[in-house]
Amino acid sequence: MDYNTKYIIVTGGVLSSLGKGLASASIGALLESRGLTVTIQKLDPYINVDPGTMNPFQHGEVFVTDDGSETDLDLGHYERFTHAKLGKDNNFTTGKIYDSVISKERRGDYLGGTVQVIPHITDEIMASIQLVADGVDVVIVEIGGTIGDIESLPFLEAIRQFKTRVGKDNIIYIHLTLVPYISTAGELKTKPTQHSVKELRSIGIQPDILLCRTVRYLSKDIKAKIALFCNVSVDAVITAKDVECIYEVPLIFHKEGLDNKILELLHIWARAPRLEAWEQFVEKYKNPEHSVTIAIVGKYVDLTESYKSLNEALYHGGVSNDCKVNLIFVDSETINEENCKEILGSADGILVPGGFGPRGIEGKICAAKYARENMVPFFGICLGMQIAVIEIARNIAGMEGAHSSEFDKETVYPVIYLMTEWYDERTQTVQKRNVNSAKGGSMRLGAYPCHIRKETFAYKAYDVEDISERHRHRYEFNNDYKDKLEEKGLIISGISPNGELVEIVEIKDHPWFLGCQFHPEFKSRPMDPHPLFKDFIKASLKQAKS
Ligand code: GLN
Numbered sequence: 001m002d003y004n005t006k007y008i009i010v011t012g013g014v015l016s017s018l019g020k021g022l023a024s025a026s027i028g029a030l031l032e033s034r035g036l037t038v039t040i041q042k043l044d045p046y047i048n049v050d051p052g053t054m055n056p057f058q059h060g061e062v063f064v065t066d067d068g069s070e071t072d073l074d075l076g077h078y079e080r081f082t083h084a085k086l087g088k089d090n091n092f093t094t095g096k097i098y099d100s101v102i103s104k105e106r107r108g109d110y111l112g113g114t115v116q117v118i119p120h121i122t123d124e125i126m127a128s129i130q131l132v133a134d135g136v137d138v139v140i141v142e143i144g145g146t147i148g149d150i151e152s153l154p155f156l157e158a159i160r161q162f163k164t165r166v167g168k169d170n171i172i173y174i175h176l177t178l179v180p181y182i183s184t185a186g187e188l189k190t191k192p193t194q195h196s197v198k199e200l201r202s203i204g205i206q207p208d209i210l211l212c213r214t215v216r217y218l219s220k221d222i223k224a225k226i227a228l229f230c231n232v233s234v235d236a237v238i239t240a241k242d243v244e245c246i247y248e249v250p251l252i253f254h255k256e257g258l259d260n261k262i263l264e265l266l267h268i269w270a271r272a273p274r275l276e277a278w279e280q281f282v283e284k285y286k287n288p289e290h291s292v293t294i295a296i297v298g299k300y301v302d303l304t305e306s307y308k309s310l311n312e313a314l315y316h317g318g319v320s321n322d323c324k325v326n327l328i329f330v331d332s333e334t335i336n337e338e339n340c341k342e343i344l345g346s347a348d349g350i351l352v353p354g355g356f357g358p359r360g361i362e363g364k365i366c367a368a369k370y371a372r373e374n375m376v377p378f379f380g381i382c383l384g385m386q387i388a389v390i391e392i393a394r395n396i397a398g399m400e401g402a403h404s405s406e407f408d409k410e411t412v413y414p415v416i417y418l419m420t421e422w423y424d425e426r427t428q429t430v431q432k433r434n435v436n437s438a439k440g441g442s443m444r445l446g447a448y449p450c451h452i453r454k455e456t457f458a459y460k461a462y463d464v465e466d467i468s469e470r471h472r473h474r475y476e477f478n479n480d481y482k483d484k485l486e487e488k489g490l491i492i493s494g495i496s497p498n499g500e501l502v503e504i505v506e507i508k509d510h511p512w513f514l515g516c517q518f519h520p521e522f523k524s525r526p527m528d529p530h531p532l533f534k535d536f537i538k539a540s541l542k543q544a545k546s
Contacts, residue, residue, distance in 0.1 A: 068446025
C-alpha cells in the first residue's frame with residue numbers, strides 16, 4: 001500500500017439528491033486543475049451486486065466503463081469531470097462486498113473464525129478502497145445514501161477506522177448537507193446541518209469540511225454559526241450554491257476556497273489552479289448563439305436520470321456548435337403513423353436511445369421512419385440502431401414483419417437476433433449465450449474496437465478509421481440479412497475488426513441518419529465532446545435554420 005496517497009471521504013446528510021456525485025466529481029476536477037492525479041470511487045449501500053439488473057426508473061442510468069463494469073451513474077460524472085480511468089474497482093456495493101467475504105468464508109480463508117460485520121466486512125471495505133489507490137495522489141471516496149440509513153453503517157464504520165489505517169494527515173471527511181431557505185421567515189436555516197453532523201459525530205466521524213447546498217450564498221454570520229455548532233473552522237464551511245450549469249460547480253467551489261482548504265488539511269503543496277477551460281465552457285453554455293430542439297423518443301422519458309450521460313453528451317455537442325439544446329422527451333408509446341408529424345414536427349433532430357423490453361417499440365419505429373422520410377437528422381443508439389435496421393428492413397427492403405427476436409420470437413425476418421456464439425475481442429474468448437443465460441453481467445459489455453468505412457457520416461465525424469466504444473446489449477445485427485439490406489441502401493459504416501459484428505449503420509441521401517450499436521454518450525466530455533453528438537447537433541442546427 002502507498003502511504004503517500006491522500007483520501008477524501010464524501011458523505012451526505014439530511015436528504016438524498018443533493019448532488020454528492022457532482023460534488024465529488026467537482027472536487028476531483030479542482031484537484032486535477034492543480035496538477036494532482038485523482039481517482040474517484042463510489043461505495044453504494046444497496047444489496048444488488050451491481051446496478052446492471054436494476055430498473056432505470058429506480059436507479060437511473062447504468063454507466064458502463066471500458067472494462068465492461070455496469071456501475072452507478074455517478075461514475076459518469078466522475079469521468080466527465082476528471083481524467084480518472086475508472087473500472088470495476090471504482091464501484092462497490094454491499095452486495096459485492098458480502099459476495100467476496102462469503103466466497104472467502106466458503107473457501108475457508110477465515111480459518112474457523114466467526115465472520116462478522118466488524119472486522120470482516122469493514123476490513124473488506126477498507127481493502128476495496130485501497131484497490132484504487134495505486135499511482136494516484138488523491139482518492140476521493142463517495143459514500144452513497146444519507147447519514148442515518150441502516151444500510152450505510154458498515155461503510156461509515158469502515159471509513160471511521162480507515163483514519164487509523166492511513167494516518168490522520170492523509171485523510172479528510174467532507175460532508176454535504178442542506179441549508180434550506182425558508183421564504184416565510186426570509187432566512188437560511190442551519191438546524192438540519194447541525195443534526196446531520198451530530199448524527200455523523202455519534203458514529204465517531206468529525207467532518208473536516210461542510211458543503212452546504214443552498215439557493216443563496218451563506219453570509220459570514222451563518223457560516224460562523226454552522227462552524228460553531230458543527231466544530232469545523234469557518235473557512236471549512238463552503239456554499240454549494242444551486243447552479244444553472246453543472247460544470248459551474250468546480251468554479252463555485254474554487255471561489256469559496258474549497259481546493260485551498262483541502263490542500264491545507266491534507267498537507268499537499270500544489271500549483272495554482274487552471275480553470276480557464278471550465279470558465280470558457282460555462283460561458284459558452286450560458287450564452288449560446290443558436291438553438292436546436294431534439295426529440296428523444298424513448299421509454300424512460302419521465303425520469304431524465306435514466307438518460308444522464310445522453311443528456312450531457314447532447315449538451316456537449318450543443319456547446320461545441322455554439323448552440324443551446326432544447327430536449328423534448330417523447331413517450332414512444334404515444335406515437336403512431338397518424339400523429340407522428342404532429343408530435344415530432346417541431347424537432348430539428350430525432351434521437352432514439354438505448355432501451356430494453358417491448359413497450360413502445362412500434363412508436364420508435366414510426367419515429368425512425370418519420371425522420372428518414374422527412375429528412376430530419378436521426379441518431380439511433382443501441383436499441384435505436386436496431387430500430388433503424390428494423391424500419392429499413394420493413395419499409396425499404398420489403399421484409400414485412402421484420403423484427404428483433406427480443407420482441408417477436410416468431411418473426412420471419414429476425415434482422416436483429418441473439419447471436420449464440422461469437423469471438424469476443426475484448427476478452428479474446430469465444431462467447432456463447434442463449435435465451436436462458438443469466439441476466440446479470442451477461443451482455444456484450446464494455447469497450448470494443450470498431451473499424452470505420454471511409455466516406456460515411458461516421459468517418460466524417462470521427463476522422464479516423466479505428467475507434468473504440470462501449471457496449472451494453474444482448475442482441476446483434478443478423479448477418480444473414482446483410483447483403484439484402486446493403487443492396488437496398490443500408491450502409492454498414494462501422495464493423496468489428498474481424499467483420500463479424502455490425503456496429504454502425506447509415507443511409508445515403510439524407511442530411512444525417514446514423515445508428516450505432518454502442519453507447520457513444522458514455523465517452524463524451526464537456527471539453528472533448530463526442531464526435532457523433534457534435535455532428536448530430538450540427539446537422540440538426542442546419543435543419544433548424546432551413
Ligand atoms: N435491448 C437491446 C439489446 O439487448 C438494446 C439494448 C440497449 O439499447 N442498451 O440488444
